[in-house]
Amino acid sequence: MTVLTTPRFARLLFPVAVIAFWYAGVAVIKAVWPFAVDVLPLPQEVVGAMWGELIDPFVEGKDAPTRDNVYLTFAISLYRLLVGFLIAMVVGTIIGLGMGLSKAVDAFFHDWVMAVLAMPALGWALFISLVFGFGHTGPILAVILTGIPFVIVNVREGVRNTPRELFDMARAFGVKQNRTTRHVLVPAMMPFFFAAIRYAFSIGWKGLVITEVFGGQDGAGWTLKFYYDAHRAHGVVGYAAFFIIFALLLERFVFERWSRRVFRWRPDAGAMENVEQAFDVAGAEGAMAASAFITAENLDDFTDEHKDQ
Amino acid sequence: MVTPVIEEQTSRTTEEELAKQARRKELISRWFWRIMGYVVFLGLWEFASGRVLEENLLPGPIRVFQTLGDLWADGTVLPAFGATLTRLFIGFGLSFLVGTIVGVISQNRWWDGFFKDATIISLTAPGLIWVLITAVIFGNRIYGPLIAIILTTFGLVTINVYEGVRSLPKDLIDMGKAFHVPNAGIQRNVVLPHLAPFLFTGLRFGFSIAWKVTVLTEIFASSSGIGFQMRIAQTLFKQDEVLTWILLFFFFALFLEKVVLQAFERRYFRWRQAVEAA
Numbered sequence: 001m002t003v004l005t006t007p008r009f010a011r012l013l014f015p016v017a018v019i020a021f022w023y024a025g026v027a028v029i030k031a032v033w034p035f036a037v038d039v040l041p042l043p044q045e046v047v048g049a050m051w052g053e054l055i056d057p058f059v060e061g062k063d064a065p066t067r068d069n070v071y072l073t074f075a076i077s078l079y080r081l082l083v084g085f086l087i088a089m090v091v092g093t094i095i096g097l098g099m100g101l102s103k104a105v106d107a108f109f110h111d112w113v114m115a116v117l118a119m120p121a122l123g124w125a126l127f128i129s130l131v132f133g134f135g136h137t138g139p140i141l142a143v144i145l146t147g148i149p150f151v152i153v154n155v156r157e158g159v160r161n162t163p164r165e166l167f168d169m170a171r172a173f174g175v176k177q178n179r180t181t182r183h184v185l186v187p188a189m190m191p192f193f194f195a196a197i198r199y200a201f202s203i204g205w206k207g208l209v210i211t212e213v214f215g216g217q218d219g220a221g222w223t224l225k226f227y228y229d230a231h232r233a234h235g236v237v238g239y240a241a242f243f244i245i246f247a248l249l250l251e252r253f254v255f256e257r258w259s260r261r262v263f264r265w266r267p268d269a270g271a272m273e274n275v276e277q278a279f280d281v282a283g284a285e286g287a288m289a290a291s292a293f294i295t296a297e298n299l300d301d302f303t304d305e306h307k308d309q
Numbered sequence: 310m311v312t313p314v315i316e317e318q319t320s321r322t323t324e325e326e327l328a329k330q331a332r333r334k335e336l337i338s339r340w341f342w343r344i345m346g347y348v349v350f351l352g353l354w355e356f357a358s359g360r361v362l363e364e365n366l367l368p369g370p371i372r373v374f375q376t377l378g379d380l381w382a383d384g385t386v387l388p389a390f391g392a393t394l395t396r397l398f399i400g401f402g403l404s405f406l407v408g409t410i411v412g413v414i415s416q417n418r419w420w421d422g423f424f425k426d427a428t429i430i431s432l433t434a435p436g437l438i439w440v441l442i443t444a445v446i447f448g449n450r451i452y453g454p455l456i457a458i459i460l461t462t463f464g465l466v467t468i469n470v471y472e473g474v475r476s477l478p479k480d481l482i483d484m485g486k487a488f489h490v491p492n493a494g495i496q497r498n499v500v501l502p503h504l505a506p507f508l509f510t511g512l513r514f515g516f517s518i519a520w521k522v523t524v525l526t527e528i529f530a531s532s533s534g535i536g537f538q539m540r541i542a543q544t545l546f547k548q549d550e551v552l553t554w555i556l557l558f559f560f561f562a563l564f565l566e567k568v569v570l571q572a573f574e575r576r577y578f579r580w581r582q583a584v585e586a587a
Binding site: 006007008039110111121129225 | 341
């Protein structure tokens with residue numbers, strides 16, 4: 001087998017193909033609409049725009065800045081994200097625990113949680129930007145509203161999935177209440193709690209950016225809108241690339257490491273799944289259910305399949 | 310209190326009666342709390358309007374209903390829905406096609422490697438990014454929204470089709486071949502029924518993202534549709550119209566997603582309900 005036929009080569013070929021397609025596409029569109037020249041950025045212009053953003057704070061003697069540099073921008077957004085996220089976690093955990101423990105509380109909140117869960121972030125963004133205008137309140141509220149249903153749903157499922165037998169056994173052997181909580185309840189809740197954190201964070205981030213686009217005067221989303229309004233396509237594409245890079249870094253270096261630390265007591269879940277799938281045709285049903293909720297683990301299973309086979 | 314009629318029956322029926330009574334009691338309590346939830350939340354909303362926040366900033370549910378009536382009388386609702394739904398069906402139809410093709414050819418390991426990163430980017434990058442980029446490049450032309458919808462949703466279809474094709478029942482296909490079933494027969498009786506649920510899952514989850522992206526793309530790059538109406542209302546600071554459009558489309562999309570598609574699913578996948586129950 002030559003190098004050219006390996007999947008790895010194909011994977012590396014993809015970005016090359018995208019860039020080639022990019023140049024070709026720009027050439028074609030320019031031929032069809034000659035007036036579109038200004039709005040079609042070439043790859044080198046996009047990279048130039050990104051580099052300009054990155055070195056912006058280190059350039060001496062420039063004019064008074066009209067907007068913040070990329071570091072400050074993302075710091076502002078991250079601050080809003082963290083505050084909103086913490087509030088969503090606290091309130092969501094309380095409501096989720098209530099819903100898991102009591103059927104009345106569950107019936108009380110259920111429909112409303114589902115409605116908020118299905119509401120697009122755009123809806124909140126338009127509404128919030130009119131009510132709160134510029135500042136921190138609106139974006140933080142957007143993070144809470146988009147993130148909280150995921151916390152509630154996951155915590156509720158976590159409470160419902162705690163192993164009753166282990167509690168009974170602990171009581172039978174006279175284990176103290178706080179030790180039961182520490183060794184049974186918390187580990188059983190942990191995967192759900194972790195999923196809650198992850199979803200609330202990534203969905204909250206999307207809600208935050210959209211709200212900043214519509215009602216903000218600083219922050220990452222607003223800067224993207226700034227480039228859009230200025231009709232600078234290379235800036236829009238470059239800033240969009242920052243978003244993707246930011247999300248990937250967060251996923252790779254924060255959540256994956258933390259998840260490995262928190263779940264080091266568990267056997268390798270991914271390996272077990274693969275074994276099951278190899279021996280069980282009905283495993284396909286599970287795979288389908290898994291695709292309903294794409295977590296990073298599922299994504300990695302999906303992408304690393306050939307490595308395991 | 311036990312009536313004489315029940316005393317005559319066996320103890321087993323009494324137990325059943327008791328269980329039934331308990332279930333009924335639980336159902337009543339559940340519905341009571343559910344209705345309480347609606348009353349409390351709608352009441353809070355109506356109360357907050359004009360008291361916690363100005364009425365222009367937070368119109369209550371009653372005002373939203375009145376606005377809906379006004380908009381309906383204007384005749385702006387149906388054309389807006391028509392424009393949005395056309396865009397949604399064309400865009401998501403193309404996306405479904407692209408996703409299915411990519412999923413099928415990804416059975417080849419080379420193409421799998423090639424499209425791996427494309428699928429991941431489609432699944433993770435927020436729709437807003439594609440909407441803004443295509444809006445800058447294509448302006449109000451139809452291509453922008455369609456490309457944005459395709460790029461945000463094809464990944465979900467792809468992973469489902471990919472899983473479906475990968476788990477095709479090889480033994481059934483082999484058996485069909487051994488008994489000389491024609492290829493068309495195998496495709497129709499084995500391959501399609503196996504792939505259908507996967508395609509359907511892709512359809513349902515893809516749709517739930519597609520309608521949100523469609524509205525978002527209309528806000529930036531279109532002069533018709535629900536997103537465009539929302540944009541106008543927001544620019545004119547008519548919060549009641551903003552809320553009405555949002556809720557209107559929200560409920561309509563939920564209706565399509567939860568009622569229509571699920572009814573469809575139940576009807577066509579009746580034969581696999583045993584599996585789901587297990």
